[in-house]
Amino acid sequence: MSARPLIDSLEFASAGEQLTGSVPVSEFARLSDSLHDADGGLQFEIRGGRDSRQRLRLHMTVTGSIDLLCQRCLGKLIYPLAVKTNLLLLTNGAEADAGGIDDLDGVPATAQTDVWSLVEDEVLLAIPLAPRHAEGQCSPAVKGSGDSAASPFAALAKLAHERSIKN
Numbered sequence: 001m002s003a004r005p006l007i008d009s010l011e012f013a014s015a016g017e018q019l020t021g022s023v024p025v026s027e028f029a030r031l032s033d034s035l036h037d038a039d040g041g042l043q044f045e046i047r048g049g050r051d052s053r054q055r056l057r058l059h060m061t062v063t064g065s066i067d068l069l070c071q072r073c074l075g076k077l078i079y080p081l082a083v084k085t086n087l088l089l090l091t092n093g094a095e096a097d098a099g100g101i102d103d104l105d106g107v108p109a110t111a112q113t114d115v116w117s118l119v120e121d122e123v124l125l126a127i128p129l130a131p132r133h134a135e136g137q138c139s140p141a142v143k144g145s146g147d148s149a150a151s152p153f154a155a156l157a158k159l160a161h162e163r164s165i166k167n
């Protein structure tokens with residue numbers, strides 16, 4: 001088990017620090033509704049710095065793949081991710097300047113910024129709202145009604161049925 005890394009984002013950015021690591025997909029609670037399963041992990045790299053206007057930023061890349069739930073066949077859809085983002089740290093001063101940052105991503109600057117949560121934010125933005133396999137690529141095992149073993153919902157229904165018999 002690795003602890004969730006917390007950074008003081010202003011200090012991290014002004015010192016030009018760098019952090020790399022990986023997050024188990026099972027840690028992404030907000031993502032769970034979109035997932036087929038929580039196997040694997042995502043790699044991230046986060047680097048502090050300043051932009052051309054001397055504003056503090058966090059550059060972040062997230063790579064790997066997650067197993068999304070296909071909305072058509074409820075099968076596994078392996079979704080590769082390669083996200084690059086450049087987050088502006090929003091301090092009180094930067095917010096006053098917010099008129100000019102409509103087109104940019106910003107995060108509130110805090111002394112205990114949860115890096116995994118930043119990674120999850122980017123993943124949530126990157127995945128499709130209703131992920132589906134390409135046309136004709138859906139899993140035939142779930143489409144056909146015969147093979148109940150292939151469907152997690154059929155297994156759940158069976159379990160519920162068995163429980164109701166016992167009670």
Ligand SMILES: [Zn+2]
Pocket residue numbers: 070071072073074075132133137138139
């Ligand atoms: Zn599908």
